[in-house]
Amino acid sequence: MTETTATPTTPSQTAEVPLRVGTRASLLARTQSEQVAALLREALGREVVLVEVTTEGDISAAPLASMGGAGVFVSALRDALLRGDVDLAVHSLKDLPTYPQEGVTLAAVPPREDPRDVVVARDGLTLGELPAGSTVGTGSPRRAAQLAALGLGLDVVDIRGNVDTRIRKVTSGELDAVVLARAGLARIGRVDEATEVLDPLQMLPAPGQGALAVECRSDEEFLADQVRLALDDDRTRAAVTAERTVLNVLEAGCSAPVGALAEIAEGDHGDELWVRAVALSYDGAVAVRRSATGTPDDAVGVGQRLAAEMLEEGADTLISERVS
Template identity: 75%
Template sequence: MTLRGSQARTSGQAAIRIGTRASALARTQSGLVAEQLSEATGRDVVLVTVSTEGDVNTAPLATMGGTGVFVSALRDALLADEVDLAVHSLKDLPTYAQDGITLAAIPTREDPRDVVVARDGLTLGELPQGATVGTGSPRRVAQIEALGLGVELVGVRGNVDTRIGKVTSGELDAVVLARAGLTRLGRLDEVTEVLDPIQVLPAPGQGALAVECRSSDTELAALVAEALDDPNTRAAVECERMVLAELEAGCSAPVGALAEVVEGEDGPELWVRAVATSLDGALAVRRSASGPYDDPIGLGRKLAAEMVADGAHELLNPAPHS
């Protein structure tokens, strides 16, 4: 894919190369970033497909370490100067920084909630006892188990087509997916229920994209930030990801968090809620907090500390049975 901005391209400027995973969703997300960047800067932008471990290994994410399996190859391509930018689903990013890489922009977030795609237009609550519900996310498994619906949670991996195809073929009764991905793919008409965060909190950073570049490429970083970065989205996801980091949990852990910018008495502030659960959903620590808009890191740390005091570490890292 090659895109051209509406402004005249400056003579001699090389096209900006965006590294992307090969899936339809990843290419769609990267294409949206490319279009916005091209429109804002007048530069040509091309997509470069990079294969990641998470794309070629079909094992459950938790068995692969979870954190970074969709990210490392794109970052390697950046550092090797094979691409200029990398676009990720932000929820896939490790919470720790990598030397030589800068998170240049977090564009405006899509709706972060989870959704159900079920046979016969059903919701989770309408599925019969024992119905099979597919998801590869321990977070979704734990929170859905906690609802006590009597459904059977089945591990499933693959792209959106593969997962929804298991419902249309009759192999599964339903799957749970991120609404944002279906929005970007133009497939919201297949959704049979949008899950309320009161029931199922999304993953930290869900619905947001991350645009990374080499730290040494300061001019491009500034260009990308001006064209794409959304301050409200960045504040919210920084808060959510700090909760995850302070709980010492990876991106595949059974942790949900959602921060929102709300209007306070003295201007905008952040409101964040989070949950950490045991893998079977039987036990959970839930907390919420609000704080200054300009200190998302501090608010995330505060909420995580309260959760740790309530036993979140023990839920996420249970002692082995003797």
């Protein structure tokens, strides 16, 4: 375990010391972190600066699944946090491992962007309009398995890179289409480039997709309270908690072929939490799909019950054995 040498910040210091927000260096990561920083400046009335941190996922060209999944984007930011190099770390929530990190607290989950996936295809085409054999790029086993399950005869290829790199593979003619998170395109002002927004019935998003996570050191209780009051959204937190609980109970990592989406809607007796989830074999040939409902204040319980039903149907077997 990495030990922190940072001294907890007292309330009297907050107006004098700039708040350092750790971020990855990509355009999307910096844009997300700057959105968080702007909200904190307004709410806390203090200077907030971004500090770039390079992660293993940023410097390696290997497939994410071979490096342990999207969690490789998180560890360097958490290390910087624990060392005291930064005061807060901003992540895409879908990248966070579901197990807790000692010394780190999830201070806030801001309001979520649209969590759905989108297609960016040549000639403005949708998935259904792409001819059989068309090449579709994604670095996500979850997306690859669900694309295969659609039975469209598409050639799904593994890709890495930032949003611009992936879209350029389409505009250059290297690929016919790519599948991306709508939230990322929206945050950098490029959502109009999507040629189709995928219905969750076709493509369930990753647990936590579209949401951000703001972490701080566990010994910074005053700062955590400030950040929570400034940024946290109860409905978003309940939804992503249910989704991530499904992932956790299934013992599936961030790169497993598991999709989940929770939504809160008004019911006859108050707000209701509705969760849908899918676990697939890596080739998309077999899937376990289930849904569950409950109340937002029982988000963990709803996720646990849903995952238990999926385990009874063999979901753990699907996600533990990669199909060759």
